[in-house]
Amino acid sequence: MTAQSKLVKKPTAIHDVFVLEPKVFGDERGWFTESFNAQDFASVIEQDYEFVQDNHSFSQQWTLRGLHYQMEKTQGKLVRVVTGAVFDVVVDIRTQSPTYGKWCGVELSAExxxxxxxxxxxxxxxxxxxxxxxxxxKTTDYYDPKSEACLAWNDPTVGIQWPLPEGVSPNMNAKDLAGLSWDQAPKF
Incomplete structure (x- = not known):
């Protein structure tokens, strides 16, 4: 965190993926935080990205969305939760990355x-x-359905440990259920 930055950057198990903790100011009335500040973001990520699209989804418990990516118009994403909690997962599909083939998961919540x-x-x-x-x-490029790909959420090669209770199956749409295996999924 720089002297003027209101963000703390924490590394994850994936190269260049970070958990960001904004400063939250609270008192008896409630709390306030800057959810995004371009200068702070650029200073802690140490690279300047332009965000072009904001997305907002609402989901029921045990809904699983993903694992999505675009082969063209690749998107960087700054993600957060404003109501409830999710287990957020990334899988490194960059063949030249030191963490290629690895995954990490973090609980993000409104709290x-x-x-x-x-x-x-x-x-x-x-x-x-x-x-x-x-x-x-927030995304760094626009949604491009022609270049969208989906990695299977339960691929055994990747081995994501989703925190699903025993006997509970995730609620998924047909597109995500048809996700490609690790061997079939295109990589960067």
Missing amino acids: NHQQMWIPPGLAHGFLVLTPTAEFLY
Whole structure:
């Protein structure tokens, strides 16, 4: 954190993926935080990205979305939760990365105010842990359905340990259920 920055950057198990903790100011009335400040973000990530699209999703408990990425118009994502909690997951599909083939998961919640920075070249998804959740994310490029790919959420090679209770299957759409295996999924 720089002297003027209101963000704390914490590394994850994936190269260049960070959990960001904004400063939260609270008193008896409630709390306030800057959810995004371009100067602070650029100073802690040590690279300047331009965000072009904001997305907002609402999901029921045990909904699993992902693992999505775009082969063209690759998207960096700054993600956070404003209601509820999710288990947010990234998989490194950058063949030249020191963490290629690895995954990491972080609980993001309205309560902890944490955000995750996911640079371009990673597959991303999340599982809703609470009765409902609202998930917000800023992207560095526009949605491009022609170049979208989906890695299977339960691929045994990747081996993600989703925190699903025993006997509970995730709620998924047909596109995500048809995700590609690690061997079939295109990589960067």
